Amino acid sequence: MDDYKGVLVCGEITGGKLAPITIELLGVGRKLADELGEDLSALLMGSKAGGLGQEAIAYGADNVYVAEDGLLDQYNSDAYTQVAADLCRKASPSIVLLGHTDIGCDLAPRLNGRLGGGLAMDCLSLSIDPETKFLVSTRPVFGGNAHATVVSKSARPQMATIRAKTVVPAERNDSRQGQVIPV
Numbered sequence: 001m002d003d004y005k006g007v008l009v010c011g012e013i014t015g016g017k018l019a020p021i022t023i024e025l026l027g028v029g030r031k032l033a034d035e036l037g038e039d040l041s042a043l044l045m046g047s048k049a050g051g052l053g054q055e056a057i058a059y060g061a062d063n064v065y066v067a068e069d070g071l072l073d074q075y076n077s078d079a080y081t082q083v084a085a086d087l088c089r090k091a092s093p094s095i096v097l098l099g100h101t102d103i104g105c106d107l108a109p110r111l112n113g114r115l116g117g118g119l120a121m122d123c124l125s126l127s128i129d130p131e132t133k134f135l136v137s138t139r140p141v142f143g144g145n146a147h148a149t150v151v152s153k154s155a156r157p158q159m160a161t162i163r164a165k166t167v168v169p170a171e172r173n174d175s176r177q178g179q180v181i182p183v
Helices: 020-036 049-058 077-091 102-115
Strands: 007-010 040-045 063-067 095-099 118-123 125-128 135-141 146-151 158-162 179-182
Touching: 007 020, 007 077, 007 102, 020 040, 020 095, 020 125, 020 158, 040 049, 040 077, 049 063, 049 179, 063 077, 077 102, 095 102, 102 118, 102 158, 118 135, 135 158
Parallel strands: 007 040, 007 095, 040 063, 063 179, 095 158, 118 158
Antiparallel strands: 125 135, 135 146
């Protein structure tokens, strides 16, 4: 498990811009990466992905992987899963975050099936256990009448989908430096 490092956000692009859920994911991802003392990366897919790399860096990413192809402008389960799985095998993130959106709800279980990690869906909050360094996910159960804490102790990567508007979005800082890496 020592081979896994960092946090990866699978971002979404809407109308040629970073989707609001992506900015929220970068905010919680930055917090988790800082708690682990590791890097925060983002994956952006679509013909406009390259132009948004610096924006993702301004919102907290250290590295932005861009799969720039017009075929990825519209969500396609097979194509998105293949690109994300290939990147995860190469980059070996410890944690992968996705939005609890139509795309994230379809992509997360597919990606988890390919990678064999642990997955918590529809999370309201995320944190890192200070002793074990495992991802701690809080999600609603029993129709939202209670909350459950989920910890994936053995599988990597640890994956989670985050419900929109439940975490603080990242603050933009245009002085941040990072790398945009084509994949």
